[in-house]
Amino acid sequence: MDKPRLTREQIAQRAALELPDGATVNLGWGIPNLVSGYIPAGRTVFFHSENGILGMGPRARPGEEDYDLVDAMKVPVTVIPGASYFTQLESHMMTRGGHLDVAILGGLQVAENGDLANWKIPGSKGSGGIGGAMDIAVGARCLIVTMEHTTKEGAPKIVRHCSYPVTAIECAKIIVTDLAVMDVTPRGLALREVALGWTPAEVQNLTEPSLAIPPSGRVPEIAF
Amino acid sequence: MKDKVIASVDAAVADVPDGASIMFGGFGGAGFPNNLIRALARKGTKNLTAISNNCGTDENELGILFKNRQIRRVIASFPGPRAVYFQELFAAGQIELELVAQGTLCERMRAATAGIPAFYTPVGVGTEIAAGKEERRFGTRRAILETALSADYALIRAHRADRIGNLVYRKAARNFNPVMAGAARITIAEVEEIVEVGALDPEVIVTPSIYVHRVVQAPGRRDG
Numbered sequence: 038m039d040k041p042r043l044t045r046e047q048i049a050q051r052a053a054l055e056l057p058d059g060a061t062v063n064l065g066w067g068i069p070n071l072v073s074g075y076i077p078a079g080r081t082v083f084f085h086s087e088n089g090i091l092g093m094g095p096r097a098r099p100g101e102e103d104y105d106l107v108d109a110m111k112v113p114v115t116v117i118p119g120a121s122y123f124t125q126l127e128s129h130m131m132t133r134g135g136h137l138d139v140a141i142l143g144g145l146q147v148a149e150n151g152d153l154a155n156w157k158i159p160g161s162k163g164s165g166g167i168g169g170a171m172d173i174a175v176g177a178r179c180l181i182v183t184m185e186h187t188t189k190e191g192a193p194k195i196v197r198h199c200s201y202p203v204t205a206i207e208c209a210k211i212i213v214t215d216l217a218v219m220d221v222t223p224r225g226l227a228l229r230e231v232a233l234g235w236t237p238a239e240v241q242n243l244t245e246p247s248l249a250i251p252p253s254g255r256v257p258e259i260a261f
Numbered sequence: 262m263k264d265k266v267i268a269s270v271d272a273a274v275a276d277v278p279d280g281a282s283i284m285f286g287g288f289g290g291a292g293f294p295n296n297l298i299r300a301l302a303r304k305g306t307k308n309l310t311a312i313s314n315n316c317g318t319d320e321n322e323l324g325i326l327f328k329n330r331q332i333r334r335v336i337a338s339f340p341g342p343r344a345v346y347f348q349e350l351f352a353a354g355q356i357e358l359e360l361v362a363q364g365t366l367c368e369r370m371r372a373a374t375a376g377i378p379a380f381y382t383p384v385g386v387g388t389e390i391a392a393g394k395e396e397r398r399f400g401t402r403r404a405i406l407e408t409a410l411s412a413d414y415a416l417i418r419a420h421r422a423d424r425i426g427n428l429v430y431r432k433a434a435r436n437f438n439p440v441m442a443g444a445a446r447i448t449i450a451e452v453e454e455i456v457e458v459g460a461l462d463p464e465v466i467v468t469p470s471i472y473v474h475r476v477v478q479a480p481g482r483r484d485g
Contacts, residue, residue: 087363088288088436105434107289122432124467125288125314126371126440129364133384152387164351164358166315166339167390172364175384206387 040234042186042215043259050075050261052141052183052213056082061091063132063173065142065155066110068183072141083119085137087169089128092120109169132169133176140177142170144184144209146199149246151209151221153182154201167204174205186214186243193245195219195226216240218259225249230259265426265476266455270300273449273477277301277414282310284370284441285323286417292434293322294416294451296479301416302329310334312412314363314437316344323347332356336410338363360390367440369410374443374472379408415445419468422452423459426473427466435467442472449475 043051049071056062056072058080064070073095076082084093086108093108094115102113131137146154153174157165174180187193195212212219217240218230227249231240237250250256267273274297277283283301287293302325311332317324318341326332327346334357340347350356361369362384372380381404385391395406417438419428428450430438442448450468455478 086433088291088433090433103432105291106432107291109289111289122430122435124367124439125363125436126367129367133364133382157389162352163342163348164340165360166337166341167360167362168339169363171362171384171388171390175386202389203387205384 041232043232044215046071047261048183048213048215051218051259052181053077054261055179055181055211056080056139059083060138061085061131061136063087063137063140063177065140065170065173067143069141069143070110072183081117083117085128085131086114087125087128087132087173089123089125090114090116090120091123091131092117094120129169129172132172135176135178137173137177139179139181140173141181141183142174144182144194144212145201146194146196147182147184147209147212148196148199149221149225151207152199153180153204153209154199155182156204157202159201170204174208177208179210180208181211181213182209183213186216186240191243193243196245216243219248222249228256230257233258262425262458264424265470265474266424267475267477270296270451270477270479271303273297273451273475274300274304274306274416277304277306279306280308281306281414282312282412284412284415284437284445285311285313286415286436286438286441287322288314288436289433290318291432292418292430292436292438294418294449295322296451297416297449297477298323298325302326302331305329305331307331308333310336310412312336312410314338314366316340316347318343319345335359336361336366338366362390365407366410367437369407370440370444372409373411377409379406381405382407410444412441412445413447415441415448417441417448417450419450419452421454421456421461422450422473422476423456423461423470424476425458426450426470426476427461428452428468428473429461429465430467439468442468447474448472449477451477451479453481454478
């Protein structure tokens with residue numbers, strides 16, 4: 038199928054709409070990292086960085102970098118008014134302890150019960166690494182997973198059971214992909230929105246578990 | 262009053278024996294005890310166990326110790342794709358790696374500092390890292406048993422110290438440094454500036470002197 042899908046930027050832009058004013062939010066690598074550029078006007082979000090920052094602002098301007106003030110990807114950043122610094126220990130008391138309102142992480146697979154796999158591809162080269170992903174996935178009050186709906190080969194990344202090593206069990210609450218927005222509910226996945234020009238049936242065909250679709254058979258299109 | 266100031270970074274690590282376990286502070290290029298690491302490289306101490314979030318960037322930060330084959334065993338959360346000397350040894354099966362979720366790594370150090378032998382955490386439940394660990398249920402929550410993690414030495418970086426080892430940090434260069442300070446038998450802090458006892462405001466001290474055994478002045482050195 039060659040219908041247009043959302044770009045990575047558009048996935049990030051749609052996910053950003055889920056962030057309420059004043060929210061404390063951790064962003065993972067990849068698509069989630071793009072979310073900070075799309076905060077709706079009039080909202081202030083306190084971004085959490087696992088290395089001990091709450092209230093992280095935009096990337097530092099050239100010439101103004103301070104290499105004692107970096108994000109989790111080593112990028113020199115700034116802080117916004119109201120920010121605080123703390124230890125890595127305190128940082129993960131926040132993640133694990135359920136103090137963050139929202140975390141947005143990338144995904145390799147998400148299962149219908151909310152299990153997330155995003156830290157290791159079986160058979161990949163190198164040691165792999167966990168970083169803060171497990172702590173963040175376990176503890177966030179609302180975990181949003183952003184990713185492409187299917188693999189490069191077209192296989193579903195939303196599955197009945199993860200075949201990749203899981204990061205945390207039953208943790209994802211919302212999935213935003215290039216085709217749809219879905220909620221993870223106690224009764225399984227519910228389709229909330231579809232990409233422009235896609236039908237719920239077409240999205241279902243690229244999704245392994247069943248998606249709950251309203252009796253009308255219609256769901257709204259993703260809007261920004 | 263015990264003056265803990267040591268004249269040089271080489272003198273500060275002079276008694277580190279082969280086979281020692283050492284915690285290394287730092288994250289994302291900030292807060293690494295790069296001068297102490299270089300001193301350890303010059304000294305050539307072997308068969309070390311390194312406890313650190315990651316495993317260096319090329320030959321910078323911890324990288325030089327892997328390049329020199331001084332480390333035999335690693336406990337880390339995210340060794341890192343750019344930890345090329347570590348990854349080489351790992352691929353060749355010449356180094357032992359224990360991967361730990363980042364928040365759990367911190368909490369294990371905190372437990373050691375606090376005299377707690379072990380604790381239950383939900384992080385890792387249902388994942389590969391739960392293998393071989395005791396699991397219990399608390400109400401509706403599943404949790405696994407993790408043990409305290411201590412070390413012979415901690416090499417850390419702070420911004421300013423007084424002569425008895427009270428420490429303050431700068432911005433996100435704090436990260437793991439205060440967490441490791443209490444978890445090691447001997448903690449060695451390299452700092453930008455050493456001031457007289459009484460010159461630091463007790464309200465702002467992050468690491469109290471009781472956790473610090475040696476202090477050495479060394480200019481900030483950004484590697485990687």
